[in-house]
Amino acid sequence: MRRTYVTPWRFGFTAAALAAALVAAACSEPPTTGSGNAVAIGPGGQLPDCPLDALDEATGPVEVSLWYGGLVGSTKATMEDIVARFNASQDQVRVTANDQGASYEEIYRKYQSASATPEQLPDLIYLEDTQLQAMIDGGQVLPAQACMEAAGYDLTNIESAARSTYTVGDVLYPGYMNVSTPVLYYNKAHWVKAGLDPNKPPQTLDEIYTQAKALKDAGVSEKPLSFRVSRWFFETWLTGIGENIVNNGDGRQAPATKATFATPEADDLVGWLKKMNDDGLLNAFANTEGSIDQYLALATQQSSMLIETSAASSTIADALGGNVTAAEAGIDFDASVLDKAQLVPGAAAMPGIEAPGKVFPTGGAFYILNTSEPAQQAGSWKFLEYMLRPEIGKIWHLNGGYLPIVKAVEDDPEVQAFWKDQLAGVLLKPAVDQLASADPDRPGPLIGPYVDEALAIENALDAVLFENQNVPESLARAQDEVTQSLERYAGG
């Protein structure tokens, strides 16, 4: 039974009845086969048709335009590389990829502005996981599951946790996902200097506090934990102990109508952040687009550890690794490496409130748009099918730093070697394990007006950390704001 359904404001006959129905639904079936979302899929609960035949009927190569955004550096290069490989691999479909901006916000704005004139939309679009509900409600997505079924693709090839995050009402919407999870990066050199065991990074928030205190007291770093004030980590921690951000099973059983995150558990969590901050152990950075200050804090040794996305592992390896090899930074840490380097990056599972590694998958996803011609829809699926091949998923993992979502990728010898022999691979491995053990029943919140939710929570965290405001009051205010936003979203 999930905690949300026994929270105080859920009393009253109607609410109780609704909750009982939802609990029944949730307990009787796994989330990937939860109650259907009739709004998006049509009256019969049937998947729409994926017009695969249109591709064979087309004369000449089918032009498919892909919009992507939020991919920079090596991830952008990987995207372009995969498109080039796909175009070279066959002559039925030609994909043209166009970069719409360095952030997920930019491409979503672009999509929104173009969605009123559907003929100007691309055929395939890459958007952040947070836009899932909005995309479904917009009604312009052809669920990739329709194409998977039409093409006979076995979708259980995809990691169940990754699948459940992007599945709503029993339907998997995107056809490929660049999954990442938050992890802890830390400078092993500092652990040695402070007399701590470099192979035992903190696993819980309490351990972060004690180890941060030891690091500060030993004088190795000024503010040991570098932290980007993002709603993502807030959600991850609360989801990790079974708390929901919004009602209706975190928005998974039915569209959320209320925010429910202002709980004593959340107060404790933010209280912990505040205590870290008050004791000079937290190096907090406001969450601004393209901010790199949280990484620089590690580089300049102002901080000793950082909670960030697993997709940053190659950046961390390049930026902080210097001439440290994978073996030197590996599990069996050799103190002699300290003679030649002041920074020895390590990575560990995301420390949790109770236990480490309690995360849900997040990241950009590729959606087929139903606004384009049947041949383009079929061509888009061809490209996604190509990306789902283990040998292509491997490229995303090795070069782009995203986690393998197709199970076969992990068995590839090249991938196994990458985890052992390369610093970026060593840093990425905890995230891979974390994803493999992630609970498919905790897929994270599903919220239509996600931008508002992120803004409200981050404003509350900023208020606590930078303006020294009261924790419960700030969270309660944020919760009201999100509830209002959900009401506006449902009404409009």
Add this chain to the structure above:
Amino acid sequence: MPADVAVDVAEPTPEEAAAGMPRDRVLGAPERGLTAATIGKSSGRRTLGLVGQYAALVVLASLVLIPIGFTLIQALSPPFPYFDAGKPLHPVAVDWKDKGWLDGGGFSVVVRTLVVAFALAWIQLGAAGGRLRHPAPLASPRRLFAVVTGVVAIAVFAGQIWQSSAERSTATPWWWLAAIAVLAATQFVGFATLRPLWKPVVLAVLASVAVTACTVVAFGAAVWNQGWDRGNLGPALGRSFTITLFITVAQVVTSIVAAYAFAFLRFPFKTLVFAFFMATLLLPLEVTLLANVQTIRELGWINSNAALVFPFAATAFGTFLIRQGFRGVPPEVHDATRLDGYGHMGFLWRFAVPLTRPVIASFTVIAALGAWNQYLWPQAVIDDERFQTAQIRLKTIVGTDITNANIAIAAALIVALPVLLLLIAFSRQIIRGLTAGAVKG
């Protein structure tokens, strides 16, 4: 012909042209020192005053240039190796592209040789009192010798500096010194006729240091090529050039014509119309963005030059600025031209425009800068990479790719280069615009 007279008001007098480089009328003292400002002052005090002025100028110039210098250092320095080694940022690990002057393909060799030759020729010409429009003084054997041997010296020593820097050799500073010394020696030959004697020496050393440093950094560092390639800047710069050209020409022409109407014509509700015109200044792009993008989408202009140029073809700011300039044209001139039989167009293009040339030039620079630096609008109406402008490319390089932050800075400097060239090309016009009317001739 009256039109030519009007134009010549702005042109340099023949004496000034013959005397060579335009003299600094504000700071430099006239040669014989017999002006109102210096009468009654001892020459010692005058020298002291000049030294003070120049010292102040040097300090100010450094204040302006230091940030640019830091930007350059950051562009050359890959940021993270230093952090790991616990060292501050310092450009010692610069990645050098070529190891010799003749490496790197025929095109770059020709371009870099021509650029250095042009720079040396320009310096020699300037010192000899010539200008680009009057290059006659350059045709003296010693100056030609200085240019040719200077290019050879650079070609030989720049390659050595790159080679030894790439090898992290301790000989690198000596190669620098050698390059500067040899180049200075060749330049001294060209300057030698100048008096007093300290002048050619100082000039030769300064020119040598500047040319050597610029050549080595600009043509040797690999970071420029990396920035160029990573951002695929070639087509993007081409696109930016095209739209900047169209926007600037369109804005200047429409502003001149509109300003003429507001300054010289009489028509009903003129003040009201002008007020409406000015009111558009109160609406920033951000306010109208969404609606305008929708219009462009409905017109089907997404991904076209029309979408990038058309919304900026006219501007209230330019109209206002040039109208103010036109109001400075003496009414007598207007009356006289009417008596001479000039119509609206004749008066506008032959008198009003030439007389307000400084204002129009300033506005041209402002318009071109604005068009070049646009980000929000092109980002909104372009979704095909083939139509992206240079500024959008820059954003895609910058992103969060922190390990290569220096490449992003290098690309930004490349994109800023055309702006710099524009300012240099128009500097005379702009300065004249600032001082126009300060002295009655």
